[in-house]
Amino acid sequence: MVVPDIANPFFPAVIKAVETEARSVGLTLLLCDSGNDVAQEADALRRLVDHQIDGMIISVCDRIASRQAVAFTADRLPLVQIDRQTVGGSGYLVGVDQVDSVNRILRHLREQGYRRYAYITAGLEISTARQRLEAFVAHLRSSDPGVERRVLVGEFSIEWGYEATRRLLEAGSGQDEQLPDALVCADDLIAVGAVQCLRQRGIRVPDEVAVTGFDDTVLATASRPQLTTVRQPLDLLGRAAVGLLRRAIQEPRMPARSTVLPAELVVRESSVRSNLPAKLPRTM
Structure with a gap:
């Protein structure tokens, strides 16, 4: 298995899910x-190809620049792309419905009374970052024509x-520019920084500005306030990739x-205004 960044809390969780499933069926993970x-x-x-492994699971660095190496490998052994993928794919793909996940976030924020959004993301060479951004803009373009400037x-x-x-x-x-009242972040790391x-600027979260993340890593519950975030079904993701x-x-x-697996929205304190009480946490 090859991952792009083991320091990102999302990937150790994915690796654990894959390794658990691999071990259960008698496979060893490198x-x-x-x-x-x-x-x-x-x-x-x-x-890894030179070491004559039986198969490969990969989450790629770059949706375009990684294509050549992925194609080289897929021509020589079975290869499954997980979460992130190259343009055109390898033929075998396992991931989460990014569009539905973003739509769940935006519907929740609208229900809470937030109306002006900004989006903070990683580089668009990452397939999941691009998919989430495209879903965000598509959802809001008609109601907020200036959203792409934010x-x-x-x-x-x-x-x-x-x-x-x-x-x-x-x-x-x-x-000339009004402060957004909701920051939609492409992962929990970005959301924690937001x-x-x-907080350092004295702006109350969530009463003045809501913040949402993605991945439901350990950071989501360590943050104060705790983060509303998308929980990806990592156990299912690992089982599906190995299978x-x-x-x-x-x-x-x-x-x-x-x-393509569905995710769920875990609603916590960072997006629920105090005058609109809700049970915490809950999933959508």
Whole structure:
């Protein structure tokens, strides 16, 4: 298995799900971290192919730049892409419905009375980041024609969440741009940085500005206030990826197929205004 960033709390959880399922069916997992580097990713794939492994599960660094190395590997052994994927895919894909997940977030925020949104995301070379952004813009374009001006693109990190929020606050302090009342963040790392910046500036979360994350990592409950976030079904994701890979190993000519799983929205304190009480946490 090759992942792009083992320091991101999302990926250890995915790895654990895959390893648990692999062990249960008698498979041994070899793990490589590509360090978000396409060249390092390609080198890891070549080395693993040389070691005559039975199959590969990969979450790619770059939806375009990773294509060549992924295609090289898929021509030589069964390969399943999990969560992130290249343009065109490898033939075997397992992921989560990103569009539905973002729509759940936005419907919840609207129910809570939030009306003006900004989106903070990582680089759009990451397939899931691009899918979430496209879903965000498509959902809001008709009701908020200027929403695309409030999209900030950076990286999956606490530091970027803080910096992007600082920029939004500085833009909102002028006369031409109103401060958003909800920050939709592409993962929990970004959301934690956003909350930190808002709190330091004396802006109350969620009464003045809501913040939502994605992935429901340990950071979501460690944050104060706790984060509303999307919980991806990691156990199912791991089982589906290993199951698909086993079938591909057993049936070398198995046709391409994809598995898309639904996620759930976990509603916590960061998006529920005090004058609109709700049971916490709950899922949607």
